[in-house]
Amino acid sequence: MSADSLNTEILAADAAGVARAAELLRAGALVSFPTETVYGLGADATNDHAIAQIFEAKGRPHFNPLIVHVPSSDAIAEIAVLEGAALDLAQAFWPGPLTLVLPLKPNGPLSALVSAGLPTVAVRVPAHALAHRLLEAAGVPIAAPSANPSGRISPSTAQHVLDGLSGRIAAVLDGGPCDVGLESTIVGLEPEPVLLRPGGLPVEAIEAALGRTIEGRQTGAAVNAPGQLESHYAPNALMRLNADVELPGERLLGFGHVDAALNLSPSGDLVEAAANLFRFLHQLDADGDAPIAVSPIPDHGMGRAINDRLRRAAAPRG
Numbered sequence: 001m002s003a004d005s006l007n008t009e010i011l012a013a014d015a016a017g018v019a020r021a022a023e024l025l026r027a028g029a030l031v032s033f034p035t036e037t038v039y040g041l042g043a044d045a046t047n048d049h050a051i052a053q054i055f056e057a058k059g060r061p062h063f064n065p066l067i068v069h070v071p072s073s074d075a076i077a078e079i080a081v082l083e084g085a086a087l088d089l090a091q092a093f094w095p096g097p098l099t100l101v102l103p104l105k106p107n108g109p110l111s112a113l114v115s116a117g118l119p120t121v122a123v124r125v126p127a128h129a130l131a132h133r134l135l136e137a138a139g140v141p142i143a144a145p146s147a148n149p150s151g152r153i154s155p156s157t158a159q160h161v162l163d164g165l166s167g168r169i170a171a172v173l174d175g176g177p178c179d180v181g182l183e184s185t186i187v188g189l190e191p192e193p194v195l196l197r198p199g200g201l202p203v204e205a206i207e208a209a210l211g212r213t214i215e216g217r218q219t220g221a222a223v224n225a226p227g228q229l230e231s232h233y234a235p236n237a238l239m240r241l242n243a244d245v246e247l248p249g250e251r252l253l254g255f256g257h258v259d260a261a262l263n264l265s266p267s268g269d270l271v272e273a274a275a276n277l278f279r280f281l282h283q284l285d286a287d288g289d290a291p292i293a294v295s296p297i298p299d300h301g302m303g304r305a306i307n308d309r310l311r312r313a314a315a316p317r318g
């Protein structure tokens with residue numbers, strides 16, 4: 001059977017939908033599900049074959065490490081070591097849009113493909129009622145990258161998932177649009193906390209909880225992961241950032257008090273802008289390939305994660 005020949009099931013956000021999604025996951029199939037950040041492409045993290053299929057379906061060029069999702073921090077003990085500053089952050093922010101890169105538990109149940117051979121594993125407890133019910137019903141840790149073809153814009157609706165992966169995955173559980181709209185913040189422990197990816201939890205909140213500032217570490221890092229590549233999250237059209245005005249032929253993706261057909265947040269609210277970002281990029285993609293100019297976005301709070309995604313979307317294409 002070719003990778004594109006599946007009849008992708010669209011499952012409703014009810015008891016039957018959750019039960020079917022959990023059944024498929026336990027059988028080793030790929031199921032996309034909503035979280036508060038973006039839709040994930042889930043598979044049983046203990047099943048090598050299921051995890052290998054994630055890379056195949058996304059067209060990921062390498063076995064990059066994946067984030068493992070569990071219903072509560074109690075479920076971490078079996079797979080990873082949660083202590084010290086990591087435990088403080090887990091207690092402060094889980095469930096929520098925070099991923100922690102923790103030491104792997106020796107001889108644990110996870111497929112080695114999940115952590116791409118590293119001695120660490122990225123884990124998170126999502127704050128999304130439907131995701132929680134699915135993780136409980138599945139009864140196994142679920143590895144899930146964002147449910148988009150490699151290098152493309154992350155999905156914040158079930159339709160985005162289908163646009164990119166229909167026929168390549170068993171099912172999508174439709175829980176409506178994601179509240180946060182961009183991926184989780186990733187913090188590594190080396191052993192001090194370092195910021196590996198800005199995301200849905202503002203770094204200022206993490207620093208406030210720890211009572212100190214934390215360093216960022218991105219490109220050139222030990223892990224060559226897709227969210228850390230220069231060009232990523234890319235629409236088809238070229239993008240120009242920090243644009244105060246739109247040039248002839250450009251389409252303006254606005255922010256704040258500017259006149260734009262698509263405005264991330266006319267009132268200048270960064271949380272609203274984050275929630276709209278990927279949806280608007282998908283929409284611009286569907287509407288043609290005229291270049292996109294983007295208004296300046298303040299670089300604090302959720303603005304840091306928005307600017308990170310915009311820089312990658314605008315980066316020279318490989």
Ligand code: TXA
Nearest residue numbers: 037039040065066120121122145146183184223225227
């Ligand atoms: O919000 C999210 O985090 C979404 C939802 C579905 O949970 N997931 C997501 O996964 O964004 P993905 O695969 O698109 O991004 C995973 C990132 C990679 O960029 C990789 O750098 C990092 O997680 N990662 C995973 N395991 C790691 C590890 N052991 N060490 C360092 N980074 C790791």
Ligand code: MG
Nearest residue numbers: 145146154227
């Ligand atoms: Mg991704």
